Amino acid sequence: MQQVFKRPVSLKDVQTHFCPGCHHGTIHRLIAEAMDEFGVQQRTIGVASVGCSVFLYSYFDIDVVEAPHGRASAVATGVKRAKPDCFVFTYQGDGDLAAIGTAEIIHAANRGEDITVFFVNNTTYGMTGGQMAPTTLVGQKTSTSPYGRNQKKDGAPIRMAELLTQLEGVAFSARVAVNSPRNLMDAKKQIKKAVRYQVEGKGFSFIEALSACPTNWGTTPLQANERVGTEMCDYFKLGVFKNRENL
Amino acid sequence: MQQVFKRPVSLKDVQTHFCPGCHHGTIHRLIAEAMDEFGVQQRTIGVASVGCSVFLYSYFDIDVVEAPHGRASAVATGVKRAKPDCFVFTYQGDGDLAAIGTAEIIHAANRGEDITVFFVNNTTYGMTGGQMAPTTLVGQKTSTSPYGRNQKKDGAPIRMAELLTQLEGVAFSARVAVNSPRNLMDAKKQIKKAVRYQVEGKGFSFIEALSACPTNWGTTPLQANERVGTEMCDYFKLGVFKNRENL
Amino acid sequence: MSKRLFVKGNEAVAIAAIEAGCRYYFGYPITPQSDIPEYLSRELPKLGGEFIQAESEIAAINMLLGASATGVRAMTSSSGPGISLKQEGISYMAGSELPGVIVDIARSGPGLGGIDASQADYFQAVKGGGHGGYHIVVLAPCSVQEMYDLTLLAFDLADIYRMPAMVLADSVIGQMKEPLVPHPRPETVLPPKDWAVRGKGGGEQRVVKSLFLGDGELEAHNWKLHAKYGVLKEKEGRWEEFQTSDAELLVTAFGSAARIAKTAIMMAREVGLKVGLLRPITLFPFPEKAYAALTVHCKKILDIELNTGQMIEDVRLSIARDAEVFFYGRPPGAGSLPTPEELFEQIKKHY
Amino acid sequence: MSKRLFVKGNEAVAIAAIEAGCRYYFGYPITPQSDIPEYLSRELPKLGGEFIQAESEIAAINMLLGASATGVRAMTSSSGPGISLKQEGISYMAGSELPGVIVDIARSGPGLGGIDASQADYFQAVKGGGHGGYHIVVLAPCSVQEMYDLTLLAFDLADIYRMPAMVLADSVIGQMKEPLVPHPRPETVLPPKDWAVRGKGGGEQRVVKSLFLGDGELEAHNWKLHAKYGVLKEKEGRWEEFQTSDAELLVTAFGSAARIAKTAIMMAREVGLKVGLLRPITLFPFPEKAYAALTVHCKKILDIELNTGQMIEDVRLSIARDAEVFFYGRPPGAGSLPTPEELFEQIKKHY
Amino acid sequence: MRHDVFIAGFGGQGVLLAGNLLSYAALIEGKNVSFFPAYGVEKRGGAAMCTVVIADGEVGSPVIGNPSATVVLNQTSLDKFGQKVKPGGICIINSSLIDTSGFNRDDIEIILVPMNEIAMQLGDARMVNMVAAGAYAARTGAVALTSLAEALKDALPERNHRFIPANIRAIEAGAAHAGFEKS
Amino acid sequence: MRHDVFIAGFGGQGVLLAGNLLSYAALIEGKNVSFFPAYGVEKRGGAAMCTVVIADGEVGSPVIGNPSATVVLNQTSLDKFGQKVKPGGICIINSSLIDTSGFNRDDIEIILVPMNEIAMQLGDARMVNMVAAGAYAARTGAVALTSLAEALKDALPERNHRFIPANIRAIEAGAAHAGFEKS
Amino acid sequence: MAKIEIDEIRCKGCGLCTIACPLKLIQLSEHINIQGYTPAVMTSQGKCTGCALCAEICPDVAILVFK
Amino acid sequence: MAKIEIDEIRCKGCGLCTIACPLKLIQLSEHINIQGYTPAVMTSQGKCTGCALCAEICPDVAILVFK
Numbered sequence A, B: 001m002q003q004v005f006k007r008p009v010s011l012k013d014v015q016t017h018f019c020p021g022c023h024h025g026t027i028h029r030l031i032a033e034a035m036d037e038f039g040v041q042q043r044t045i046g047v048a049s050v051g052c053s054v055f056l057y058s059y060f061d062i063d064v065v066e067a068p069h070g071r072a073s074a075v076a077t078g079v080k081r082a083k084p085d086c087f088v089f090t091y092q093g094d095g096d097l098a099a100i101g102t103a104e105i106i107h108a109a110n111r112g113e114d115i116t117v118f119f120v121n122n123t124t125y126g127m128t129g130g131q132m133a134p135t136t137l138v139g140q141k142t143s144t145s146p147y148g149r150n151q152k153k154d155g156a157p158i159r160m161a162e163l164l165t166q167l168e169g170v171a172f173s174a175r176v177a178v179n180s181p182r183n184l185m186d187a188k189k190q191i192k193k194a195v196r197y198q199v200e201g202k203g204f205s206f207i208e209a210l211s212a213c214p215t216n217w218g219t220t221p222l223q224a225n226e227r228v229g230t231e232m233c234d235y236f237k238l239g240v241f242k243n244r245e246n247l
Numbered sequence C, D: 001m002s003k004r005l006f007v008k009g010n011e012a013v014a015i016a017a018i019e020a021g022c023r024y025y026f027g028y029p030i031t032p033q034s035d036i037p038e039y040l041s042r043e044l045p046k047l048g049g050e051f052i053q054a055e056s057e058i059a060a061i062n063m064l065l066g067a068s069a070t071g072v073r074a075m076t077s078s079s080g081p082g083i084s085l086k087q088e089g090i091s092y093m094a095g096s097e098l099p100g101v102i103v104d105i106a107r108s109g110p111g112l113g114g115i116d117a118s119q120a121d122y123f124q125a126v127k128g129g130g131h132g133g134y135h136i137v138v139l140a141p142c143s144v145q146e147m148y149d150l151t152l153l154a155f156d157l158a159d160i161y162r163m164p165a166m167v168l169a170d171s172v173i174g175q176m177k178e179p180l181v182p183h184p185r186p187e188t189v190l191p192p193k194d195w196a197v198r199g200k201g202g203g204e205q206r207v208v209k210s211l212f213l214g215d216g217e218l219e220a221h222n223w224k225l226h227a228k229y230g231v232l233k234e235k236e237g238r239w240e241e242f243q244t245s246d247a248e249l250l251v252t253a254f255g256s257a258a259r260i261a262k263t264a265i266m267m268a269r270e271v272g273l274k275v276g277l278l279r280p281i282t283l284f285p286f287p288e289k290a291y292a293a294l295t296v297h298c299k300k301i302l303d304i305e306l307n308t309g310q311m312i313e314d315v316r317l318s319i320a321r322d323a324e325v326f327f328y329g330r331p332p333g334a335g336s337l338p339t340p341e342e343l344f345e346q347i348k349k350h351y
Numbered sequence E, F: 001m002r003h004d005v006f007i008a009g010f011g012g013q014g015v016l017l018a019g020n021l022l023s024y025a026a027l028i029e030g031k032n033v034s035f036f037p038a039y040g041v042e043k044r045g046g047a048a049m050c051t052v053v054i055a056d057g058e059v060g061s062p063v064i065g066n067p068s069a070t071v072v073l074n075q076t077s078l079d080k081f082g083q084k085v086k087p088g089g090i091c092i093i094n095s096s097l098i099d100t101s102g103f104n105r106d107d108i109e110i111i112l113v114p115m116n117e118i119a120m121q122l123g124d125a126r127m128v129n130m131v132a133a134g135a136y137a138a139r140t141g142a143v144a145l146t147s148l149a150e151a152l153k154d155a156l157p158e159r160n161h162r163f164i165p166a167n168i169r170a171i172e173a174g175a176a177h178a179g180f181e182k183s
Numbered sequence G, H: 001m002a003k004i005e006i007d008e009i010r011c012k013g014c015g016l017c018t019i020a021c022p023l024k025l026i027q028l029s030e031h032i033n034i035q036g037y038t039p040a041v042m043t044s045q046g047k048c049t050g051c052a053l054c055a056e057i058c059p060d061v062a063i064l065v066f067k
């Protein structure tokens, strides 16, 4: 009898600090698997953002630079320009990338930096206690939208995976989810494609991964997982929005 | 014999500091005419940005708040929320709005702030001496792209008028030019429409006006004017890209 | 006893802001100040006010600039990295002579650092972390009640002197819960805001700006601001003295450090040591006079800060030339908050 | 005479950066420093380097953080508002112990202010405008030649002490053209960058970060940084003394002000007044020893700054207790640059 | 009278709620009180701690070096803070998750309460903090159990008031257990 | 020997180029020199000024309160700086654009040069600055006209070297005019 | 025949595996682990097909699969 | 019949009006104004139709039109 499922070597064998049912852990693992598959671990430099994923270096067995909140794609630009042969990726939350980091992601994407960006959208600011994010769904109650997000006042949730496709520099953009075996298997595929794009020097690749935040949503892990597949997928459609190979 | 063309009352009767052939002056006048037409001068608060148009208050006979470079749409948000009955507009250059001000414009637009944004695209940083802007055309030589903008390294010029249409909050977005009587007459129309949108509380309206910068392009005013109609209009197509009234 | 609420220091700030007539809040989430936006996002809409969660601290400070320019009372709050990002905007507000309240519930750094109580942002707040050599009012509460009282004061001073005012605290004061008596806003005569933009409405054009290009204009503007700072030093310095009259050792500390030091001083008094506390309540203007006066007699000062030594410079610049200053600092970080027992040891050491 | 170039101070900085082996520049346009990016955008590509015009000063400082983290020599440059925006990034670099050179060709403020020569950002540069109570090396050139020499030094000190180093000048020094002799980069033994990220390649994992959460970790980290600052004060303080030996009045000023003051001092000497100049070249570390030593005999100091008084605090904290300090300041703005004649009057007044 | 207690566990064990509950109870009894929380980075994971100082007179410093009472809900908390308890003080330990074999102090009183089991028996693991609060109050008399019960409506958000009866049972169970241990 | 000159006009009149030209000429002559420019906000409009100090020994301060020579190319410059000229100094005025009726100083030498007309005659209004440089050099001898001519290739960007002959004519015209005025 | 191993210390009891398993062979146990969670347990090892969906969906990589 | 008035002091000689005028009635003059520019001049006032295109395109609002 042999092992058919094992922990990827790029992922350290340690306990994470993530809450029960948080998808960050799953997304971490899928990225690690892709790194294993393309054998890039030894030449990878990851850029951690500020959010629940700030401990990137504790979980991935790779070199890591910690970026100020929202600036991961600018930091990654500096890293990649200085180390063009390294595999460089950022891992950013929705507050980090879609709010404070808006200018940095738009311009890194527009320059077509040869990096891979993993964008984890859980419709809230996790680490700081569940405030409204640019991705918070209309009507969703958070600690700073106690009456639910009001589109008239707060605007509609931003769809980053679609928005970025407008920029010439973007080679690949897709939105995935890991809430069900089916979505997860597709997420695997897209994440590997995003990694391959950089490995092949095809340019800026972007993965938006929908994620559950049971803690700040105030639900059980199972309810949160459920919500990802329903409410979230309704508004944030899964799919590949740009794929230079098909252009 | 009576006067058929006169200076709009919203525009002060003073000499501007603009260079010969600079379109800022023309764009100022068209905005002033629109303010006259809708009779909003007395309840207008303009937000000046940092750029060659920083002296907004010297030329428009209205109350003005000066914003830090790139932050005009955030400042305007604060002004409008506190003074919902005022007509609030920003006037921003392409360095100001499309580079350092990217996050502020995207989120003000996404919130659907009830303001009007005049975005003057002259493919360069005018006031600081002609450096490369996010709108600089590929191949265009500037003081910081001495070998011409290189798409591989610097990315392609950003088309703001199109990009913003992706955001739910945007009610109206158009690109105009004032280089020829024909374009200018259409510019008049669109600018008035943008003003009307706010007057009628229809939401965020955006005008991108192509503009000449003979000084930093190193051309004569006539050559610069010519370039607007040719090279610039080829890449930055004129037209209305979003119009909530037609949705 | 009049009704007591039991709230966090951060909530006391939010309650005071509303009592002060502030109806506009612009901010971005950051620990350990999030209770402020969370409270105001609940309450402001009920009062017809506006709560905006900005896309960043930079957007927030500039929304504040815009709102303040119209003459309304408005505020923002943040911490460490967020306050650093606001420096340009704060400089613009100072240059444009705009009021506006900025709450800084400081956290430990540099960089991401941590979220523990810190006083390492004293220089940033007091010397002006932004460009151009301006100052802002800086108030340092040391209890939940003072978080409330000084927030009210911050709004008044900001309006009177037409400059930003900061309430500087940390997670000890911000996260701590204590009983609070929410006094009504004091009656203060405030100057008319005849500079605020409002849409001319037939009146004079009004311009809020910090750009001054005419010959000598900017220099004159800077001297004008400088003169205001002089008036502040004259009239607005505030401090607390605790058992200083007979003190042979003067402990000086502000905010959370002062709160802990006070208990240490009680311990010292219990064993008969003549120790007193001089606690600056206004960090800018720094209460120089108090230091000068007290060091005429007491020649030994123990300066205690949650950093490696910042306020100590202003202390040394304020005291009698022949007074001696000792320093005890704990730069902030997990598990580095000093205890009363620890400070008592320091007192004994330098007594 | 060896070959003389005739270049602006800003160009001297760029030429020195290339000589120092810097191949990565990240910046955003702002007057009066734009000559630096303009020069490097021309030259770096020829050398296989990277010039990126960032979307903002914030992006620029963070690109610098990323590049420096890989161990290469890299830089950014800006002024006033742009430097304010970089404060968070500078704090992160300081917290992450990253080298990197930041050139600040200061302009007048606060806010948009103007573009004239200014020394009003002394506090921001020297006390740490960002959060967390860190320091960076701050060098203040007063000639085109020194713009070159101190830029070379900045890169070395940054690498040796693993901290950001700033070259602080203004439009007088930056825009002025003078002859320059571009000496080759000095031989310096630099520590290996065994902390730089590079892709493990089978080696140890390397992490560049400023977050320290373990009990006592952050405090220890802060004491470690503090210790470095101590070493800097011990070993790296630099200053120029001009006719100080017999001086009865000591003029002290840095950068552009010192340059103008020097001529005023010559005028004074011509009429027989015993006046000398103490010019700090390193603003951080501040050359405290020089002040202490010189004020043993000379008890009158005239501090001259292009602001309303900032370095004067460090001067007062450094001098003998019985020395007296006079101040003459011109806050910056159009037409406010003092002339030698003007400073000569001040010298006569306080002599 | 003056009581100070330090409560520690990991995020999610409701340490802060326990501290709040004690504070409100003190308030109800007309006392002065300061409640000082502390938790790991930003919000996630790591430790959660709080100090509550209850006094008739002035509270003074909200932080205490050597608390007279300490309640630890998980192993790391005991390892980290067990030694800090003031000589003569008491240490209440959640024996469900904590192995005390390594912890030997004879200068303080050690009380073992299997808080998770007790909470589970009452149907909800999340009530561990209530069990702890009950045990502390019963053991020190800092506040009356009745005050604790009354304080629940102040300490709990409206939406959780339906859990008050269950919480009261948990408080009493904790008190009973600590009380039992006592004799 | 020591020469300091202050040149002022509005942006676009080539004030800075004139100053540069003088500096390079001084360099060619092996002298020390500092060239200090100043202009209005950021880059647009407003005034443009520069100070050039030429010395055999140390240059010293790059800014001068009362320059021994001043060249003004437009009205506002004369109004602003005319009074600053050091007694005994000289003031060279672009009479094409400047009305000197209001300017009466008998303690300095005033030289009127219709710079725009001269430049236009030579075919390009933009050469006003060359006329000015020629006039100053001829009048003060700070640098030789030949050095000025030689310095053009240093002062002008490669792409404008084709204008060198025309510029030399402008320099000489300015010199001639100033020279003529002289006697 | 196949089998899974659930790391009872790493498991946070989120329950995602219980719904991911097509045969619903996994449940959350009653007892709590050192972290204070109720870990997942395999109810009938024999029936496991080794599809590994439980392992795939586990955010904590707490499940290993053998076949 | 119509006529235009060119403000010779405000005019910056950019020449845009000279191409905007459908009848090409406007030229730049030889002489320079106080600003140092060569201002535009109307060559044959009589032919002006008052279409105002010159005024519309003038960045400096230096032309007024009467009809």
Ligand SMILES: Cc1ncc(C[n+]2csc(CCOP(=O)(O)OP(=O)(O)O)c2C)c(N)n1
Pocket (backbone or CB within 6 Å): A050, A051, A052, A053, A069, A092, A093, A094, A095, A096, A097, A120, A122, A124, A125, A126, A127, A128, A133, C028, C029, C030, C031, C057, C081, C082, C085, E042
């Ligand atoms: C400049 C700055 N502003 C704010 C913060 C506080 N902060 C830390 S994490 C975070 C956002 C976390 O949300 P998100 O990016 O969505 O990631 P998540 O935690 O949800 O995974 C914020 C605002 C900070 N550290 N720095």
Ligand SMILES: Cc1ncc(C[n+]2csc(CCOP(=O)(O)OP(=O)(O)O)c2C)c(N)n1
Pocket (backbone or CB within 6 Å): B050, B051, B052, B053, B069, B092, B093, B094, B095, B096, B097, B120, B122, B124, B125, B126, B127, B128, B133, D028, D029, D030, D031, D057, D081, D082, D085, F042
């Ligand atoms: C924070 C900050 N960065 C940079 C500058 C310098 N600056 C002044 S104007 C300007 C940009 C001007 O270009 P643009 O916005 O395109 O307007 P234009 O002048 O071309 O009309 C810049 C970068 C500044 N004032 N503040």
Ligand code: SF4
Pocket (backbone or CB within 6 Å): A017, A018, A019, A021, A022, A023, A024, A052, A122, A126, A127, A212, A213, A214, A215, A216, E044
């Ligand atoms: S707070 Fe939300 S995002 Fe953060 S670890 Fe917990 S579940 Fe995940």
Ligand code: SF4
Pocket (backbone or CB within 6 Å): B017, B018, B019, B021, B022, B023, B024, B052, B122, B126, B127, B212, B213, B214, B215, B216, F044
């Ligand atoms: S520099 Fe360009 S944008 Fe600025 S005024 Fe001149 S022509 Fe217009």
Ligand code: SF4
Pocket (backbone or CB within 6 Å): A021, G006, G010, G011, G012, G013, G014, G015, G016, G017, G018, G039, G040, G054, G057, G058, G059, G060, G061, G062, G063
């Ligand atoms: S998915 Fe993993 S963590 Fe969740 S219950 Fe199953 S084994 Fe445990």
Ligand code: SF4
Pocket (backbone or CB within 6 Å): B021, H006, H010, H011, H012, H013, H014, H015, H016, H017, H018, H039, H040, H054, H057, H058, H059, H060, H061, H062, H063
């Ligand atoms: S368009 Fe206006 S400024 Fe230009 S030449 Fe004609 S009149 Fe003069």
